[in-house]
Amino acid sequence: MLKIFLKMVAKSTLIMLLLGSNPAQAAEFRDALGRSVNLAAPPQRIIPLIPSLTEILYFLGLGDKVVGVTEFSSYPAEALKKPKIGSYISLNIEKIVSLKPDLVIATVDGNQPGAIAMLEQVHIKVFVVNPRNVEEVIATIVTLGRVCGVAAEAEQKAQNLTARLRQVQEKVKNRPTPLVFLQINLKPIMSVNRNTFHHDLIRLAGGLNMTRDASITYPVISLEDVLTRKPEVILISSMERGGRFEEARQAWQRWSTIPAVKTGRIHLIDSDLIDRPSPRIVNSLEQIARLIHPEAF
Secondary structure (H helix, E strand, O other): OHHHHHHHHHHHHHHHHHHHOOHHHOEEEEOOOOOEEEEOOOOOOEEEOOHHHHHHHHHOOOHHHEOOEOOOOOOOHHHHHOOEOEEOOEEOHHHHHHOOOOEEEEEOOOOOHHHHHHHHHOOOOEEEEOOOOHHHHHHHHHHHHHHOOOHHHHHHHHHHHHHHHHHHHHHHOOOOOOEEEEEOEOOOOEOOOOOOHHHHHHHHOOOEEOOOOOOOOOOEOOHHHHHHHOOOEEEEEEOOOOOHHHHHHHHHOOOOOOHHHHOOOEEEEEHHHHHOOOOOHHHHHHHHHHHHOHHHO
């Protein structure tokens, strides 16, 4: 049924394109996959395929143009009222098509290539981004501002974010780099290597990521390894909500040989802030920097 539906939509979309297109007015943008995406005008009906992209669009003042969002797009609160199109890894293609977007925005890592290909089959424009660190998140904001017709606003907002980032770097410059253990999962204990936003946040905040050299992106860490490596700061983040955050912090209190425990430097971090490559990632940088270098603030 889905294949038949897509074929019907493809035919009707192609007819509309042949009747109403105006190539002379088209603007060309190159996305993270090196693809050329042509838009006749700034998009008026946009669907972001991951929660962080929803945040970016609202940050740019484009919330009224967002016609659908993925599950867990909880920020800002207004996004909760938008039609849901499935999760970012399990998209409802029929729902997306029914919302008649003139632009869908996707990510390299977050979305399935097959879903993007299906959307392109029915002539829906898809622009793909691929931020890999904090500065690239800011650059992505600029790019999407240009694509969506709010270039000046995006440039200004990006400059403000960059200024805040530079202020953090200036405050922590030439200070000692304490060993930081970031716990992103409770059971089993997991952390991150250098190929993550989390690592970049710790680096920019003036810390040294304890698991930076792990061979996999999200390594499972044993208690013995933490006891041996003796981190000076422990940050705990999890998708779990409620009391389990505090339980995790209390669990570390038993191990007084860990410097972070001895000095009371075990802190909880909101996972939404550090997991999403959105404008709020600068908020998380400022928060982490204050936890790692309270003397600098």
